Amino acid sequence: MPRKRSTETGELPVDPDTERDRELRERRDRAYPPAPEPTEWAEQEGEGRQEVPPPSPPQPRLDELGDVLSLEEVAALVRTTPETVLKWHAAGDFPGRRIGRKFLVLKTAVVEWLAGG
Numbered sequence: 001m002p003r004k005r006s007t008e009t010g011e012l013p014v015d016p017d018t019e020r021d022r023e024l025r026e027r028r029d030r031a032y033p034p035a036p037e038p039t040e041w042a043e044q045e046g047e048g049r050q051e052v053p054p055p056s057p058p059q060p061r062l063d064e065l066g067d068v069l070s071l072e073e074v075a076a077l078v079r080t081t082p083e084t085v086l087k088w089h090a091a092g093d094f095p096g097r098r099i100g101r102k103f104l105v106l107k108t109a110v111v112e113w114l115a116g117g
Contacts, residue, residue: 071103
């Protein structure tokens, strides 16, 4: 049913938000969250403004790791991805053994591999 116009101004009356309007607004806000805070900038001599990279995860210390390392621990130790470690192993370039679904490497084998032996 059409709404009646105000006789004084000729405009349609403004209805308060309906439940559907609120739902649509909430759905829009979830689909398009607010933009993140601006990134930090650093000025380096002669190079102008440069974006500061996010901090990297802490590098694992070899003496804090156990004698047998998981795929993720090895990848973090050599600063690469687990997929790359598996590729090296498949090519015969990296020590390790697959046991069931796990890929395990002795810490001493990784140290020897890093030393080039």
